[in-house]
Amino acid sequence: MNDQPQSTLKIYWAFSLSCFFAFTLMLVRVPDWLSAYWPDWIALVIVYWALVVPERIGPVVGFIVGTMLEVLFAKTFGVISAGLAVLAFLVNIAHMQLRVTSRWQQVFLLVLLVGVYKLTNLWFESLVENARLTVADWLSLIGNLIVWPFLNIALDEFRRIMRIR
Amino acid sequence: MLAKQRENRVVASQFRKNNGWPQLGAVLVCSITLMVVDANTNWLDSSRNALSVALRPIQALASVPTVIGRYTTSLMTSEPDVKIAYENLRNEYFKLKSETLLLRTLQDENADLRALLDATERLEEKVTLAELMKVNLDRDNHRVSVGRGINSGVYVGQAVIDDQGVIGQVTEVMPLSSIVVLITDPGHALPVQIERNGLRTIVRGTGSLSSLDVPYLNQNADIQVGDILISSGLGGRFPNGYPVAQVSEVSEVGDEAFLRVTAQPIAKLDRSNHVLLLSREKRGEFIQRRLNGLKDNESE
Numbered sequence: 001m002n003d004q005p006q007s008t009l010k011i012y013w014a015f016s017l018s019c020f021f022a023f024t025l026m027l028v029r030v031p032d033w034l035s036a037y038w039p040d041w042i043a044l045v046i047v048y049w050a051l052v053v054p055e056r057i058g059p060v061v062g063f064i065v066g067t068m069l070e071v072l073f074a075k076t077f078g079v080i081s082a083g084l085a086v087l088a089f090l091v092n093i094a095h096m097q098l099r100v101t102s103r104w105q106q107v108f109l110l111v112l113l114v115g116v117y118k119l120t121n122l123w124f125e126s127l128v129e130n131a132r133l134t135v136a137d138w139l140s141l142i143g144n145l146i147v148w149p150f151l152n153i154a155l156d157e158f159r160r161i162m163r164i165r
Numbered sequence: 166m167l168a169k170q171r172e173n174r175v176v177a178s179q180f181r182k183n184n185g186w187p188q189l190g191a192v193l194v195c196s197i198t199l200m201v202v203d204a205n206t207n208w209l210d211s212s213r214n215a216l217s218v219a220l221r222p223i224q225a226l227a228s229v230p231t232v233i234g235r236y237t238t239s240l241m242t243s244e245p246d247v248k249i250a251y252e253n254l255r256n257e258y259f260k261l262k263s264e265t266l267l268l269r270t271l272q273d274e275n276a277d278l279r280a281l282l283d284a285t286e287r288l289e290e291k292v293t294l295a296e297l298m299k300v301n302l303d304r305d306n307h308r309v310s311v312g313r314g315i316n317s318g319v320y321v322g323q324a325v326i327d328d329q330g331v332i333g334q335v336t337e338v339m340p341l342s343s344i345v346v347l348i349t350d351p352g353h354a355l356p357v358q359i360e361r362n363g364l365r366t367i368v369r370g371t372g373s374l375s376s377l378d379v380p381y382l383n384q385n386a387d388i389q390v391g392d393i394l395i396s397s398g399l400g401g402r403f404p405n406g407y408p409v410a411q412v413s414e415v416s417e418v419g420d421e422a423f424l425r426v427t428a429q430p431i432a433k434l435d436r437s438n439h440v441l442l443l444s445r446e447k448r449g450e451f452i453q454r455r456l457n458g459l460k461d462n463e464s465e
Contacts, residue, residue: 024226060188060192072224077200077209082196
């Protein structure tokens, strides 16, 4: 075990690196049939870090990442950032409970929270743009469900290498 | 030491927990302000552009798989295949060339007729060939970048076509490349008319590469499956007469005010590697340029 105090810089660095990969994964072109099920990578990464280091990764960080995403996807400013801020906030306030639930329960609860994020996202989007809620918008939750356990393991490992508790 | 640290962390997280609400509130107020400002004005466009330059490396990295895929395909194409493709292209070339000859006489005839009728001159389009550099397609954002920019005279709003039909329009110009938004982008609409009867309407992107939405057509509008939609030239962005889409489905739904019409894009949106950028010039200049070209040929 390391006795060094938790380095804020290191956490933010690790967080940005995982966000960078999430951005890349979101931008990668996938076949048509898969694109509906393609997970919301960035939401999952935010969930992970908000769960592990809730004192560092909160609504403000979610907002900043969301703004970047809006630039990448040419969306109206504020649409995604609001959703990600809400998501980070929800995970933050529930992190104690979420950490002690069993792995399977955790998956479902987290995907539920990501669902809240999507709902916020689409709701705001429909206010400023011409967007409708369709069934296809919810299919990515299935992708999240499948991907989360693996992402969790990968990020745990990454965190171990980076020596962040 | 460790216990102390852990205790600190718990205290810190408790502290954060109490502090979460104001933070969330502030962030939400921020986002809603941004949203309203961005949706109604263009004040934030410059900051968006600056950020997009900073985020360019991410976009470059994301297109790596596509580039590798294309490269491998080109490596694995065997010589006979290339030969066949070459033969086909050559045949196509001669066919088109003979058709162009006919087209020229028709063009002159058309100009004469227009002159007789005192109609305005039809604008001629100059064509620039451009290669596709990068494709970014997700459900909400259909954009490609092409390898021509300010140095080739590309400007924002320029129409982009391929050999079959309309692809989209230029939205952003950089020195060596420019970004084209496809007609299937959910935020894109273009004015069209039905080739058969001249009925004017618009075509809107849906986010799927194979379907377009034709909204606001009354229940009694004369539109059938198989109708070709051509650009109408209204709005001044797209020149008129280029094929855009073919109607694939028309359905009346109970008490809805409008028909539900779906159309299929005619251009090979996801298959062409080269696109044509159209720029406008007056017919006079066009003739002048052609004459100059002839002179050049003679002097050679």
